[in-house]
Amino acid sequence: MRLGVLDVGSNTVHLLVVDAHPGARPLPAHSHKEQLRLAELLDEHGAITPEGVERLVSVIGEAVQAAEDKGCEDVLPFATSAVREAPNADEVLARVKAETGVELPVLSGEDEARLTFLAVRRWFGWSAGKLLVLDIGGGSLEIAYGIDEDPDAAVSLPLGAGRLTSAWLPADPPDPADVKALRRHVRAQIARTVGEFSRFGAPDHVVATSKTFKQLARIAGAAREADGLYVQRDLTRKSLEEWVPRLSAMTTAERSTLPGVSEGRASQLLAGALVAEAAMDLFGVDTLEICPWALREGVILRRLDHLP
Known part of the structure; x- marks a missing residue:
């Protein structure tokens, strides 16, 4: 159908x-x-x-x-x-x-996190073991963890790249003081949730979805979208730590010339990078893998599960 x-x-x-x-x-x-x-x-x-x-x-x-x-x-x-x-x-x-x-x-924020987790689990399969899934949207950050198709823990935080850019980074290029204040805010928000996840133990596989993570991986050297759906694409914390200061010094127009960065999302890339870097640091993640499936696929899969 x-x-x-x-x-x-x-x-x-x-x-x-x-x-x-x-x-x-x-x-x-x-x-x-x-x-x-x-x-x-x-x-x-x-x-x-x-x-x-x-x-x-x-x-x-x-x-x-x-x-x-x-x-x-x-x-x-x-x-x-x-x-x-x-x-x-x-x-x-x-x-x-x-x-x-x-x-x-x-959808509630928790529903977003759970449906995205379902899509990631189906993409990687049971052999991926315990999954930690991160998803940065325009309005929120979703985090989910589990070993089954329904996560053991799922939260949504108001840390979307569009929301943060609008509220915290009005200048172009951004004011260094604003970047520092946003970095502090993001880390405080994420740190409150770490304990909820750490009690389940270390994940076997850390995965990220969303356009923001895909663009960050691309500027850090991951394969192009044109190279195919099944090419593995990774993002390391080390590369993010190198890119955040560079993105902070760029205008929106300059960011839009980076590989894989669309003009419409260039303004939000720095805020997304700060959220990604903070999440990887606070959860102790050195490398994560980009998943091509996310919330939309999760919605479809859930619907298919309920068909006769």
Whole structure:
């Protein structure tokens, strides 16, 4: 069957169309993506602005049309942190349903972490042993740990690259004092969760997902996306420690010229690097592996698990 998963994230609205059936891996058939940057379309109270609502409704309408054009039997929509934390979320969701027909479920942060963990577990299999999974989104950082398909521990922290850039790094290039303050904030937030995970023992395999980690691995020398889905891509803490000062000294335009860095995400790369470096340091991770599957694939896999 052909399924679409509609991910309304803090950075992008992404429709992924796959051909899938129970017991088989989902095969990507089409991708429709619009960079909305919803995390930057919030007022001082965190509510989605009228402009943000208008753009969100328009982009979701386009994605629904794309899903129909590609022959999707069903579309699995969901929203993440930018909608989840907005004080006017109920109004926004009602507007989306009224104008597009899409009833948009909002995932909790823990659900995000658990579904991403499921995708990573299916990608690497049981032989990977105990997994520690890190995922940096636009609005939040998800961390999950476990040996089965459902993690033993899963948390979501408000440390997304888009959120932090908007709140902490207004200058371009960033003010060194702002970078130092953000680094301190990120490490304090992550440090509070380390004990919850360390009681389970050391992981056998540490994995990262998300565009942020993929771009950090690429600038640190990992293989290009064009080299294929199954090429192993790693990121080391040592390389991050070397890149953070360099990224701090760059403008957004300069970062956008780095290999694998898109113009739309260049502004967020430093904040993402600070979160990645802090997580790897505080969890004692020297090297992690990049997984091509993440939350969208987890949503699809969970749906397939519940088909007759």
